[in-house]
Amino acid sequence: SLASTAEIDEFLGCLSADIPTRLIQTPSTPSYSALLLSTAWNLRYILPDTSNPLGIIAATEHAHVQTTVRCGRRHGVRVRVRSGGHDYEGLSYASVHLHKHNEPFAVLDLAALRAIHVDPARAEAWVESGATLGELYYAVGAASCSLGFPAGSCPTVGIGGHLSGGGFGSLARKYGLSADNVLDAVVVDANGRLMNRSAMGEDLFWAIRGGGGESFGVVLSWKVRLVPVPETVTVFSIIRSRNQSAIELITKWQEVAPVLPQDLYLRVLVLNQQANFQALFLGRCGDLHRLMQDRFPELGMTEQNCREVSWVQSTVFFGFSTTSVPLVQLLNRSSNPRYYLKVKSDHVQEPIPRDVWESIWTAWLEKPEAALLMLDPYGGLMSSISPSETPFPHRQGNLYQLQYYSFWYENGTAVAEKRMSWVRGLYKEMEPYVSKNPRAVYVNYRDLDLGTNELDGNVTSYEKARVSWGDKYFKGNFKKLAAVKTMVDPHDFFRNEQSIPPLPAAK
Ligand code: FDA
Known part of the structure; x- marks a missing residue:
């Protein structure tokens, strides 16, 4: 409507x-x-033809969020929630559906x-959801030198979207995802009510820890478990080109990295x-050094490669690829340059x-428009958590995630088409070598190519969502997510191109 x-x-x-009113911006302000x-x-x-929000509400109090939801419900205006704005497909601030369904929306920032x-x-x-990973890491590091938090590598990613979709990073093999370490949360539901874990109940609490952002309500804040880390940890970065055996090393890495001891996380970036x-x-x-000699001597790691740092400094290393950036950079909410982005991913x-x-x-990585490949190992604790423990189903049986991460700075459709067709072409080529039935994808690596929602009457079609993207993101958990949606938002107020649909009404 x-x-x-x-x-x-x-x-x-x-x-x-x-x-x-100073917190409410419209195109004319x-x-x-x-x-x-x-x-x-x-x-x-943020191209001119992208559908823009009719207003942006820069909430500074929890009550502002409740008001926005209630007013949106009352007057037929949908709400896109934005925490850190890092959604790969811009769903927290843009809508490719506006033209299709003509649904005006406001951004709740x-x-x-x-x-x-x-x-x-x-x-x-x-x-709170509007904090960034970097701000959380900094605060944890300031409070204790022997505690950490398992989450992603980019410090400007928002807590709200990240924890809603899972949250994978360098501590995942030891402690699981961010979502595996959430103890409580405060949510505003589709009726504008504020609820903590005991008020929302265990089903909704399950769904918000990995079921993806937007679908179930607005999560305002999260109580998380901090995890023990040694006062000194070690990081390294070892770069190998093709004539330094890069291909042999990647081949071997696939068998080594997922079965290393949980205390060691070893990823590969190919750029x-x-x-x-x-x-x-x-x-x-x-x-x-002894462990690497034993498990992966081919890499040729030496003690000179090591940097011994605090855990919080290791987050700087993964965020900025160097340990020499000062810790306060974790607080810089615009430390990353903006770019055009298209990502696809596999298991x-x-x-x-x-x-x-x-x-x-030869055929892909040597092209000038080649993307960054990111290979992120699973194994460790990730393999011992049941696939239904949280909505994130990618547990035992997966060696690693593979992202085709294309980013570019030049404006224009020709460049964009070249970059995007590289990503799509390689993705197609990789089909025989990756997970099948479904070809599984992590929801925080959102990809609208998998398909977008369609309406069935006034609500999102369950069947269309299931076959296009639902099984791929959530496997056997999709139906339970839809059941939770039916319970908490049967009118499908919180929706976007890939939001969880309610279960179809019994006919
Ligand atoms: P954003 O604000 O765009 O929200 C994402 C989605 O969640 C949107 O649909 C939004 O409506 C919804 N949402 C946001 N806040 C909400 C709230 N409070 N309540 C309910 N719904 C909400 N992932 C990973 O696991 N490990 C990693 O290392 C990285 N690294 C990384 C680097 C870079 C540069 C990017 C761009 C992305 C990543 N990611 C990642 C992916 C990241 O985890 C994912 O994009 C998150 O959803 C981003 O959360 P934001 O709050 O920033 O996004």
Whole structure:
């Protein structure tokens, strides 16, 4: 149902009864563009033809979120929630569906709701959704030198979207995902009610820890478990080109990395025809060196490769690829340059043969428009968590995630088409070597190519969602996610191109 101009005015009037007008921007107010762009990470979704929000609400209090949801419900205006704005397909601030269904939407921006309270004695923290991973890492490091938090590598990613979709990073093999370490949460539901874990119940609490952002309500804050880390950890980065055996090393890495001890995380980034092996070891250099000699001598790691640092400094290393950036950079919410972005991803369950890597390298990685490949190992604790424990189903049986991560700075459709067709072409070529039935994808690596929602009456079609993207992101958990949706948002107020649909009504 589409809101008319009159309804949009009523929506804005409804908001301003409870929310100071300086926090509400519309296309005719001076700060609208700056606020819209403030955390719009994918430049592909701020082109002029992208559907823009009719308003942006920069909430500074929990009550502003409740008001926005209630006014949206009342006047037929949908709400896109934005925490860090890092969605790969820009779903927190742009809508490719606006033209299709003509549904006006407002952005509810949570960037100002970013308080963090660390309780080192209990090894817990409360963190609001608008905080970034870097801000959380910094706060944990300031409170304790022997606690950490398992989450992703980019410090500007928002807590809200990241924890909603899982949260994978350098501590995952030891402690699981961010979502595996959530103890409580505060949510605003589709009726504008504020609920913690005991009020929302275990089914909704299950769904918000990995079921993807947007679908179930607005998560305002999260209580997380902090995990023990040694006061000194070790990182390294070892770069090998093709004539330094990069292909042989990647081939071997596939068998080694997923079965290393849980204290060692070893990923590979392939960029500019070089393979960069990056490690985090929860221990000292000497032990790491012995372990690498034993498990992966071919890499030729030496003690000179080691950097012994605190855990929080290791987050700087993964965020900025160097340990020499000062810790306060973790607090810089615009430390990353913006770029145009297209990502596709896979799960690899059996090592890809060396000759396949050889031909991929020659046919794809040597092209000027080649993307960054990221190979992120599973195994360790990830393999012992049941696939239904949280909505994130990619557990035992997966060796690693493989991302085809294309980013570029030049404007224009020709460049974009070249980059995107590279990603899509390689993705197609990789089909025989990756997970099948379904070809599984991690929801935080959102990919609209998998398919977008369609309406069935007034609500999102369950069947269409299931076959296009639902099985791929969630496997056997999709139906339970839809059941939770039916319970908490049967009218499908919170929806986007890939939101969880309610179960179809019994016919
Ligand atoms: P954003 O604000 O765009 O939200 C993402 C989705 O969640 C949207 O649909 C939004 O509506 C919804 N949402 C946001 N806040 C919500 C809230 N409070 N309540 C309910 N719904 C909400 N992932 C990973 O696991 N490990 C990694 O190392 C990285 N690294 C990385 C680097 C870079 C540069 C990018 C761009 C992305 C990643 N990611 C990642 C992926 C990242 O985890 C994913 O994009 C997150 O959803 C981003 O969360 P934000 O809050 O920043 O996004």
